[in-house]
Amino acid sequence: MTISTAELNKVALSREEYDFIVQKLGREPTEVELGMFGSLWSEHCGYKYSAPLLKLLPSRGERVLVGPGEENAGVVDIGDGQVVVMKIESHNHPSAIEPYQGAATGVGGIVRDIFTMGARPVALLNSLRFGPLENEHNRYLFNGVVGGIAGYGNCLGIPDVGGEIVFANCYSGNPLVNALCLGIAEKGKLMKSQAGAAGNVLMLVGADTGRDGIHGASGLASRTFDGEQELRPTVQVGNPFLEKLLIEACLELVQADWVMGMQDLGAAGLTSSVIESVAKADKGVDMDVLKVSRREEGMTPYEVMLSESQERMLVIVREGCEDRVKAVLERWDLCADVIGQVTDDGLAVIREGEKVVASVPVSLLSSPPRYRRQGKKPLWLEEVQSWEASSLLDLTARQCNETLLRLLSSPNIASKETVYRQYDHQVMNNSVVLPGEDAAVLRVRGTEKGLSLTCDGNGRYCYLDPCAGGAIAVAEAARNLVCSGACPVALTDCLNFGNPEKDDVYYQMEECIKGMAQACDMLQIPVISGNVSLYNETRGEAIYPTPVVGMVGVIRDLKRRCTMPFKDEGDRVFLLGGEGDGGIGGSEYLAVMHGLVKGKPSIDLDREKQVQQCCLEAIERGIVKSAHDCADGGLMVAVAECCIAGGIGLGGKEWCIDGRLDVALFGEQQGRIVISVAPDAVTKVEELAYKYHAPLDYLGQVGGEQLSLEEYICLPVEEMAKAWRRGI
Amino acid sequence: MKFGIVVFPGTWSDGDCYYAIHNVLGYEAGYIWHKETDLSDYDCLVLPGGFSYGDYLRAGAIARFSRVMVSVERFAQNGGLVVGICNGFQILCEAGLLPGVLLPNDHLQYRCQGTYLRAENNAVPFTSRCSTGQVLKVPISHYEGNYFAEDAVLREMEANGQIIFRYCSPHGEVTEKFNPNGSLHNIAGIINNGGNVMGMMPHPERVCEALLGGDDGNLIWESINDYLHGRTE
Numbered sequence: 001m002t003i004s005t006a007e008l009n010k011v012a013l014s015r016e017e018y019d020f021i022v023q024k025l026g027r028e029p030t031e032v033e034l035g036m037f038g039s040l041w042s043e044h045c046g047y048k049y050s051a052p053l054l055k056l057l058p059s060r061g062e063r064v065l066v067g068p069g070e071e072n073a074g075v076v077d078i079g080d081g082q083v084v085v086m087k088i089e090s091h092n093h094p095s096a097i098e099p100y101q102g103a104a105t106g107v108g109g110i111v112r113d114i115f116t117m118g119a120r121p122v123a124l125l126n127s128l129r130f131g132p133l134e135n136e137h138n139r140y141l142f143n144g145v146v147g148g149i150a151g152y153g154n155c156l157g158i159p160d161v162g163g164e165i166v167f168a169n170c171y172s173g174n175p176l177v178n179a180l181c182l183g184i185a186e187k188g189k190l191m192k193s194q195a196g197a198a199g200n201v202l203m204l205v206g207a208d209t210g211r212d213g214i215h216g217a218s219g220l221a222s223r224t225f226d227g228e229q230e231l232r233p234t235v236q237v238g239n240p241f242l243e244k245l246l247i248e249a250c251l252e253l254v255q256a257d258w259v260m261g262m263q264d265l266g267a268a269g270l271t272s273s274v275i276e277s278v279a280k281a282d283k284g285v286d287m288d289v290l291k292v293s294r295r296e297e298g299m300t301p302y303e304v305m306l307s308e309s310q311e312r313m314l315v316i317v318r319e320g321c322e323d324r325v326k327a328v329l330e331r332w333d334l335c336a337d338v339i340g341q342v343t344d345d346g347l348a349v350i351r352e353g354e355k356v357v358a359s360v361p362v363s364l365l366s367s368p369p370r371y372r373r374q375g376k377k378p379l380w381l382e383e384v385q386s387w388e389a390s391s392l393l394d395l396t397a398r399q400c401n402e403t404l405l406r407l408l409s410s411p412n413i414a415s416k417e418t419v420y421r422q423y424d425h426q427v428m429n430n431s432v433v434l435p436g437e438d439a440a441v442l443r444v445r446g447t448e449k450g451l452s453l454t455c456d457g458n459g460r461y462c463y464l465d466p467c468a469g470g471a472i473a474v475a476e477a478a479r480n481l482v483c484s485g486a487c488p489v490a491l492t493d494c495l496n497f498g499n500p501e502k503d504d505v506y507y508q509m510e511e512c513i514k515g516m517a518q519a520c521d522m523l524q525i526p527v528i529s530g531n532v533s534l535y536n537e538t539r540g541e542a543i544y545p546t547p548v549v550g551m552v553g554v555i556r557d558l559k560r561r562c563t564m565p566f567k568d569e570g571d572r573v574f575l576l577g578g579e580g581d582g583g584i585g586g587s588e589y590l591a592v593m594h595g596l597v598k599g600k601p602s603i604d605l606d607r608e609k610q611v612q613q614c615c616l617e618a619i620e621r622g623i624v625k626s627a628h629d630c631a632d633g634g635l636m637v638a639v640a641e642c643c644i645a646g647g648i649g650l651g652g653k654e655w656c657i658d659g660r661l662d663v664a665l666f667g668e669q670q671g672r673i674v675i676s677v678a679p680d681a682v683t684k685v686e687e688l689a690y691k692y693h694a695p696l697d698y699l700g701q702v703g704g705e706q707l708s709l710e711e712y713i714c715l716p717v718e719e720m721a722k723a724w725r726r727g728i
Numbered sequence: 729m730k731f732g733i734v735v736f737p738g739t740w741s742d743g744d745c746y747y748a749i750h751n752v753l754g755y756e757a758g759y760i761w762h763k764e765t766d767l768s769d770y771d772c773l774v775l776p777g778g779f780s781y782g783d784y785l786r787a788g789a790i791a792r793f794s795r796v797m798v799s800v801e802r803f804a805q806n807g808g809l810v811v812g813i814c815n816g817f818q819i820l821c822e823a824g825l826l827p828g829v830l831l832p833n834d835h836l837q838y839r840c841q842g843t844y845l846r847a848e849n850n851a852v853p854f855t856s857r858c859s860t861g862q863v864l865k866v867p868i869s870h871y872e873g874n875y876f877a878e879d880a881v882l883r884e885m886e887a888n889g890q891i892i893f894r895y896c897s898p899h900g901e902v903t904e905k906f907n908p909n910g911s912l913h914n915i916a917g918i919i920n921n922g923g924n925v926m927g928m929m930p931h932p933e934r935v936c937e938a939l940l941g942g943d944d945g946n947l948i949w950e951s952i953n954d955y956l957h958g959r960t961e
Contacts, residue, residue: 150838154869155779157740241738241782333737424840424869426934427777429744434941443939558939 011038039268046368061526074528090533099144104152112264118191119183131172155240160423161440194280210295213308279366287340375507387598414727450555452486459544470515486553498542508545565646578695582669589666614692652700732770741777748936775816788818817927828877834910853955893917
């Protein structure tokens with residue numbers, strides 16, 4: 001073997017993988033071939049480590065039309081002849097290096113995945129993680145990422161309706177930037193990504209190809225990295241205006257029956273989109289890199305094949321229809337190059353004019369090795385889990401006010417308005433419930449229905465108990481949708497982890513996925529698409545295992561939607577799901593007030609289901625006037641948020657707290673929802689709770705200008721609002 | 729009576745304007761592609777929001793050279809009604825159809841939020857349905873909405889009643905606190921000297937139904953409709 005380890009590192013292939021390629025080809029691969037193998041066999045494109053685990057997630061359901069891995073995004077039927085197309089994707093590594101462009105092109109990439117399928121993108125969400133903002137570099141990353149999402153998304157005219165932002169030390173220098181896009185299409189009118197029959201013509205549409213983003217998939221996304229400066233050229237630069245033109249042009253093209261397939265160019269550029277689309281059709285391809293329009297002279301075939309220049313689409317058309325494509329594109333001032341043709345021989349032949357620079361079986365390129373490893377529960381995990389609350393002094397009644405204010409101003413709980421007001425969340429005239437609620441709600445034109453959307457993850461829970469944490473991520477997302485009056489119908493996941501070649505990280509990944517699968521089964525929500533981002537570490541320290549769940553639900557009748565704020569004086573407030581006995585482990589309280597990330601979070605999935613079903617029925621029957629998920633910061637933070645949002649207080653009487661105060665007020669037991677009902681609806685809600693075996697506890701009456709709960713809490717709503725608004 | 733909604737590459741409020749004007753209010757409306765030149769079908773032109781030509785260089789700076797703009801200018805010179813919303817307002821300023829310019833917001837951030845507007849002059853075709861001093865709730869969504877004009881120009885505009893909307897509190901007080909972008913005199917919307925061209929940064933087309941948080945924006949389309957019917961009948 002002549003190839004050096006350094007050269008293999010550059011394409012992120014192991015010596016064993018290289019030897020396997022040589023054996024299969026019967027020769028050493030050419031430079032271009034090696035680059036193609038490196039990209040396609042990278043974790044980012046090939047799911048070497050994660051694929052076997054992803055099979056654990058349930059992906060079937062009566063509404064599911066396209067499941068994970070089949071196309072660029074998943075598809076569910078929402079009735080009335082319409083489907084939702086949805087996917088979430090990470091752009092963590094590029095954002096760590098160049099936050100503005102990294103985040104911007106993350107938005108661009110996920111939007112392309114949706115309109116590639118012929119669906120009009122109608123909503124964006126994002127789930128973000130950063131290190132604490134006191135650190136200057138984290139602040140730079142935060143501002144850059146938010147600016148990039150705003151700069152790109154706003155220009156497209158797609159509303160950014162929701163998401164989440166979480167801060168923790170482990171994300172310092174390795175932020176998580178997960179972008180979700182949802183589209184709507186007519187049922188039966190979706191475009192496929194496969195290349196179809198031999199003879200079909202490959203056309204490259206959109207931006208010219210430049211040297212940006214080479215090795216994005218293999219180099220950036222599929223291994224750990226430390227030096228940042230020299231990696232900057234691997235990040236792509238976005239042009240949202242061009243993307244907007246591409247959206248409109250492509251949505252016109254998908255109407256034509258002579259367009260056979262469409263595939264966007266994302267990670268690994270031409271290599272992955274060409275190979276994936278012909279692999280899906282069991283065909284080969286013959287293409288010429290000289291036909292590709294370039295931004296600069298002197299680009300090698302290797303660079304052309306691996307460039308990750310943004311805003312490009314591969315359009316596959318029936319032979320002879322090339323001019324029709326060009327006619328559609330001309331209206332949008334876009335160009336297209338005919339770059340190759342689908343062949344029958346199963347070979348990927350890449351030419352530079354007359355010269356063949358790569359000729360390998362498509363099937364080999366598209367079958368990366370799969371590694372099923374044996375995870376091992378790390379010793380440190382036993383230690384953090386064995387922590388007992390008894391080692392801490394409980395809160396006294398006099399400390400409760402101050403504690404609540406501290407929690408409300410903790411960046412993880414505080415208002416995110418300073419962020420979401422930078423995103424256009426209203427364009428397209430469908431946004432019914434705006435950011436800041438448990439879930440965003442969009443109306444579906446021409447129907448009575450609404451779509452409810454949310455993004456959720458909890459790295460801290462997953463760190464402390466990956467299986468419970470994974471289940472909680474799914475359950476909490478579903479709970480958020482239920483609080484808006486929606487029945488959850490599908491989820492998309494973004495699995496952010498460290499280096500899977502390490503035993504403890506692999507264990508975390510496996511357990512998280514198992515937990516997610518359990519919750520999906522219990523709540524009957526299928527996974528329809530997703531993305532995996534591994535190697536999220538800096539200087540050897542992995543991030544918290546952070547599966548992020550994006551979920552969509554359907555509100556049958558928009559008139560029966562529900563929101564968080566307390567509404568009217570005299571309304572009765574209840575806690576559905578029982579008072580806290582879930583301990584204080586893993587809570588925001590423990591982290592903020594004691595600087596501890598310890599304990600063992602847990603979830604009772606049976607209880608979760610009872611509570612969600614009860615709440616949804618109560619909302620659908622118009623019994624409930626407000627509903628809010630009880631999550632970070634526990635019960636007190638949840639009721640405070642309902643007061644702040646409604647600009648009205650709550651008076652609670654005859655509270656009797658038996659156990660620990662900190663657990664009762666700030667513990668984060670799952671499966672709980674704070675609801676308010678009109679006085680004459682109390683019996684109805686009690687009957688419903690009885691029907692579903694869901695615990696229901698009376699908390700107090702809406703009214704006044706303060707939140708007051710016996711001797712524990714007495715705070716003006718205005719003061720709480722101030723604390724909550726100054727968090728970030 | 730027909731509204732014409734001008735579409736540049738990168739425009740994105742075209743659909744929302746069409747929805748408010750046609751689907752909600754039932755007025756006749758059509759799209760005008762930026763390469764078109766014949767506007768004889770239309771009685772009122774709407775230049776919607778978005779990022780025409782990516783707003784590269786400067787918001788509206790490229791769109792003003794679009795082929796359709798020659799016809800828009802002629803349409804305005806002949807007394808036709810023209811409304812520019814957000815990017816459309818920026819384009820009309822760049823084209824010289826309205827005085828002043830729109831600078832980047834003073835805080836240098838994009839802003840999408842609800843704002844309150846005080847109707848300052850209802851003796852124009854665009855606001856006859858409002859009472860003077862009436863407060864409208866209309867959201868903004870822009871990065872370059874910070875209205876600026878030279879002192880002398882501003883004085884003249886004030887004197888002529890060319891300020892149509894100012895940002896204000898929910899109760900109509902015009903104070904710095906309720907100015908979302910640094911605009912001089914809290915200016916949110918203006919008209920030209922002839923009174924037939926209006927530009928405003930907030931998006932009236934977004935508040936066209938209670939479901940979307942209000943319908944104050946309809947007052948503008950209804951005013952225009954009244955005016956055009958009064959004139960033609």
